[in-house]
Amino acid sequence: MTSRYSAGPDWKAVMLHSLRWLLLAFLSLLSGCFPVVYSEEPLGADVAVLKPDEWNGLWIQEDRKLVRLLVTDPANGELTSIEPYEECNSKSLEGSNVQHIQLRQHGLWYFPYGYIENGEAPYPAWFVILRHGQAVTSCPVDEARVRTLVKEGALPGRFEDQKIVLGPLKSEHYRILLSSEPPAYRCDPPKGHVSIRLPSELDPCSKLEQAK
Numbered sequence: 001m002t003s004r005y006s007a008g009p010d011w012k013a014v015m016l017h018s019l020r021w022l023l024l025a026f027l028s029l030l031s032g033c034f035p036v037v038y039s040e041e042p043l044g045a046d047v048a049v050l051k052p053d054e055w056n057g058l059w060i061q062e063d064r065k066l067v068r069l070l071v072t073d074p075a076n077g078e079l080t081s082i083e084p085y086e087e088c089n090s091k092s093l094e095g096s097n098v099q100h101i102q103l104r105q106h107g108l109w110y111f112p113y114g115y116i117e118n119g120e121a122p123y124p125a126w127f128v129i130l131r132h133g134q135a136v137t138s139c140p141v142d143e144a145r146v147r148t149l150v151k152e153g154a155l156p157g158r159f160e161d162q163k164i165v166l167g168p169l170k171s172e173h174y175r176i177l178l179s180s181e182p183p184a185y186r187c188d189p190p191k192g193h194v195s196i197r198l199p200s201e202l203d204p205c206s207k208l209e210q211a212k
Contacts, residue, residue: 037141038122039166044104044111045174048077055079058203059136061195068205077103077113103129106174110136122165128178128185134197139187146184149176 052071059067068082081099102113110129125146130137146164150157154176156167169177177184186192200206 036162037125037143037146037164037166039125039169040122041168042104042111042113042123043106043125043128043166043169044109044113045106045171046104047075048103048105048110050074050077050079050103055197057200058198058205059195060198062193067195072100077105079103106178108132109178122163125166130187136195137187138193138195139185140191142182142184142186145180145182146177149180149184154180 050071052074055069055071057069059069061067070080070082072078072080079101081101104111104113108130110131111125112127112129113123125141127138127140130139143164146155146157146166147159149155150159150164150166155173156169158165158167
């Protein structure tokens with residue numbers, strides 16, 4: 001597809017791309033294969049406690065497309081994506097341009113629980129988010145590595161047709177899942193996908209707030 005960025009943002013492409021990588025709808029691997037790793041329980045030891053001043057704002061992705069994130073329930077790990085990014089009315093959080101997700105956490109790793117209104121077992125375990133400063137890396141799952149770990153008994157799980165369904169994980173299982181070599185989640189380029197939060201002075205919504 002030819003880029004239209006020089007003629008102005010292609011909002012449909014922005015929405016589809018941002019939902020692919022920062023929310024659960026963007027969960028297809030860069031290889032083009034649809035992931036088949038699931039879990040009996042939502043991954044992450046605890047619901048993430050989100051600080052709005054660390055998440056709210058405008059985020060730019062590697063292809064220069066933009067998405068706005070807003071923490072809607074800090075204690076419950078609820079995060080909302082609003083499209084288009086110039087939409088600054090945070091009081092209107094319904095409609096096709098809004099997506100809601102809950103994050104769970106284990107250490108520095110964040111696990112998207114899924115669309116809050118549609119979450120049900122088995123839960124997708126297709127990627128994790130690693131936060132580092134003002135950037136996040138979306139790390140897709142390495143299906144072959146997880147399959148090997150389950151076959152070897154290092155991780156609890158079972159095989160259902162083409163699916164890998166992980167069982168309940170303990171601390172030692174998270175260590176294996178996140179720190180094994182080779183890793184079960186690929187944060188390294190080109191698999192890992194980085195998004196960076198822009199400074200507030202580059203955010204048109206921040207400028208509107210300051211002008212009030």
